[in-house]
Amino acid sequence: MARHVRIGLVGSGFAAHFHLASYEKVYGEDFEVLGLFGRSKDKTAHLAKEFEVPKVYERFEEMLADKEIDAVDLVIPNFMHVPLAVKAAQAGKHVFCEKPLTGYFGPASAPAGTWTAKGFPREEMFKAAVAEADLAYDAVTKAGVTLCYGENxxxxxxxxxxxxxxxxxxxxxxxxxxxxxxxxxxxxxxxxxxxxxxxxxxxxxxxxxxxxxxxxxxxxxxxxxxxxxxxxxxxxxxxxxxxxxxxxxxxxxxxxxxxxxxxxxxxxxxxxxxxxxxxxxxxxxxxxxxxxxxxxxxxxxxxxxxxxxxxxxxxxxxxxxxxxxxxxxxxxxxxxxxxxxxxxxxxxxxxDELRDFVGAVSHGRAPKSDLMLAHDxxxxxxxxxxxxxxxxxxxxxxxxxx
Ligand SMILES: NC(=O)c1ccc[n+]([C@@H]2O[C@H](COP(=O)([O-])OP(=O)(O)OC[C@H]3O[C@@H](n4cnc5c(N)ncnc54)[C@H](O)[C@@H]3O)[C@@H](O)[C@H]2O)c1
Incomplete structure (x- = not known):
């Protein structure tokens, strides 16, 4: 039986805006965008007002702790996808993740804006990016939640x-x-x-x-x-x-x-x-x-x-x-x-992408754009x-x- 799906969206930039605008065009599914979390308080409040989203969270963890949220929609920079997807899966939430699932973003110790990829060995990047994709794959399968991959x-x-x-x-x-x-x-x-x-x-x-x-x-x-x-x-x-x-x-x-x-x-x-x-x-x-x-x-x-x-x-x-x-x-x-x-x-x-994602959660079926595609x-x-x-x-x- 179809269930009502409540979504928490993370991000307040360019793609967050077109996700929220596109949810308004989704038909035939029982769902709502219940809450938002974004780094910029002003932009998030503005989006909540524009799209009439009832809840705004101060922290991502608050969204995860909200029992009413069924799925999180990650519309944030690429380097944040896997860390947040893993936390969401561990909290039992389904995950909608923008493309790409992940990549290589420099050594963890490198301060922001300092590291350059020029001359950096691609072999090391390849291994690290695949290991990061594996982390998401394992967390999602272990938690038994669904990851919907945002390949429009x-x-x-x-x-x-x-x-x-x-x-x-x-x-x-x-x-x-x-x-x-x-x-x-x-x-x-x-x-x-x-x-x-x-x-x-x-x-x-x-x-x-x-x-x-x-x-x-x-x-x-x-x-x-x-x-x-x-x-x-x-x-x-x-x-x-x-x-x-x-x-x-x-x-x-x-x-x-x-x-x-x-x-x-x-x-x-x-x-x-x-x-x-x-x-x-x-x-x-x-x-x-x-x-x-x-x-x-x-x-x-x-x-x-x-x-x-x-x-x-x-x-x-x-x-x-x-x-x-x-x-x-x-x-x-x-x-x-x-x-x-x-x-x-x-x-x-x-x-149509978001309609499939909401439908996947609502009807307990796989989305067309799935975890295997994200990883591949x-x-x-x-x-x-x-x-x-x-x-x-x-x-x-x-x-x-x-
Ligand atoms: N499918 C598509 O056609 C398409 C198009 C554009 C972007 N995207 C994807 O959407 C994602 C976001 O891209 P964008 O263009 O919206 O970027 P953007 O820079 O416009 O927005 C990114 C948002 O993430 C927020 N953010 C950054 N660091 C944060 C943090 N530490 N905690 C919470 N929020 C934080 C920023 O404040 C901003 O609101 C990317 O993964 C990108 O690949 C997909």
């Missing part, structure tokens, strides 16, 4: 449709190609490895990586009840905005103040059935956000354009005519032809950093769970 691409309508067409056609997937790129993150934490856990790969590529893994899991489950898992990875990373020719440009139309993180990466992933995926990310792409996934099968070719897509197209000779009307994420200008997103949260998959993405991404450093292919199999 799994829920983005174009990708949901691609998955349905894959199922309908029964095609084997031969090859996947995907990308998430734009002109650079707005967030300060993104500039440094110590706060972000890496550059474009960990912030952006995790989306197409997550979606590609999910589509291969689904293909395997349809065929014989077993997900098709990744086996090895190779990778190239670069700092394109550190090139002298870019530095010499008089005007910079993209973010270029990266401290020690890459602004480009491309992963080549091989699956246990021999199929491949090429998944790319970059912070050096102008003209809006590029989120797409193409699938080449034996019976069908499928192309999901998460963003931009042509559901709405606009032209104006003067961007001023559109005034403050929002068009789409990360465009530099409203002038000329543009591709306004009709409902960006919906196209990006956020409300960490192994693939940090395996990719190691592969790029070594110029070699890395065997992922010893590090995968279940």
């Amino acid at each position: 691409w799994v829920y983005a309508p174009p990708i949901v449709k691609v998955n349905r067409l894959l199922a309908a056609s029964g095609t084997p997937i031969l090859r996947i190609q995907g990308e998430e790129s734009h002109s650079g993150s707005h967030a300060q934490y993104a500039k440094r490895w110590q706060t972000a856990g890496g550059g474009s790969l960990i912030r952006l590529a995790v989306h197409p990586v997550g979606a590609a893994l999910y589509l291969k899991y689904e293909e395997g489950r349809r065929r014989n009840g077993k997900p098709i898992r990744p086996v090895s990875v190779s990778c190239e990373v670069a700092n394109l905005t550190w090139m002298k020719s870019f530095q010499d440009e008089p005007r910079k139309h993209m973010k270029s103040d990266w401290v020690d993180v890459e602004d480009y990466g491309s992963i080549l992933l091989t699956f246990e059935d021999g199929s491949t995926a090429q998944l790319t990310s970059s912070d050096t792409v102008m003209g809006g956000i590029y989120n797409y996934l193409h699938v080449w099968g034996a019976r069908a070719v499928l192309k999901a354009s998460v963003n931009p897509n042509t559901a709405c197209q606009a032209y104006t000779p003067d961007g001023g005519y559109f005034k403050d009307e929002y068009l789409v994420e990360k465009t530099e200008s409203k002038e000329g032809w543009s591709f306004p997103s009709p409902d960006e949260d919906m196209v990006t998959g956020y409300p 993405v960490v192994v693939v991404t940090y395996g990719a950093y190691l592969a790029a450093e070594k110029g070699a292919r890395i065997d992922l199999r010893p590090h995968l769970r279940k």
Whole structure:
């Protein structure tokens, strides 16, 4: 029987806001966002007022001690995901965790803002990041709670449709190609490895990586009840905005103040059935956000354009005519032809993601984007950093769970 689900949300930044806005679009589930905890008291109070959330906690532990809370939604910087997820699981709470599950954020002894990833051995990072992902995996399974992994691409309508067409056609997937790129993150934490856990790969590529893994899991489950898992990875990373020719440009139309993180990466992933995926990310792409996934099968070719897509197209000779009307994420200008997103949260998959998470807790079932996906993405991404450093292919199999 379905039960009423009460959520405590942690965080008060950019993603906390779109989570709260997206919960308002969730239909057909019995739930409420009951409480908030954020580091900034002002921002948290403001969010509680804007979204009519009844409780505000002073400390995370207070939220965990509240017997009314069933699940915590972690919308906080990457380095905090696992420590808080482990505490929540130990307190018997279900966990909704934003992407990525975790990463490597420098030696524990390094004071904030001091450590640099330049020249730091990727082997050490890989081992530590996977060990951290293992901590979360073990805590969640031991506590018998559910971890829902915030990979919105799994829920983005174009990708949901691609998955349905894959199922309908029964095609084997031969090859996947995907990308998430734009002109650079707005967030300060993104500039440094110590706060972000890496550059474009960990912030952006995790989306197409997550979606590609999910589509291969689904293909395997349809065929014989077993997900098709990744086996090895190779990778190239670069700092394109550190090139002298870019530095010499008089005007910079993209973010270029990266401290020690890459602004480009491309992963080549091989699956246990021999199929491949090429998944790319970059912070050096102008003209809006590029989120797409193409699938080449034996019976069908499928192309999901998460963003931009042509559901709405606009032209104006003067961007001023559109005034403050929002068009789409990360465009530099409203002038000329543009591709306004009709409902960006919906196209990006956020409300359907949260609906699945709430439904998973309410009905006691697994979410589509789950703990295995969360863990695999960490192994693939940090395996990719190691592969790029070594110029070699890395065997992922010893590090995968279940
Ligand atoms: N799925 C997506 O498309 C998507 C998009 C953006 C961000 N995210 C994810 O959301 C998470 C948050 O990113 P963001 O863009 O909102 O960052 P942000 O910097 O805008 O907000 C982070 C929030 O965490 C709070 N915080 C920081 N340290 C804290 C502490 N010690 N205790 C309590 N709160 C603390 C900050 O005050 C802030 O409110 C990240 O994991 C990011 O990867 C996902």
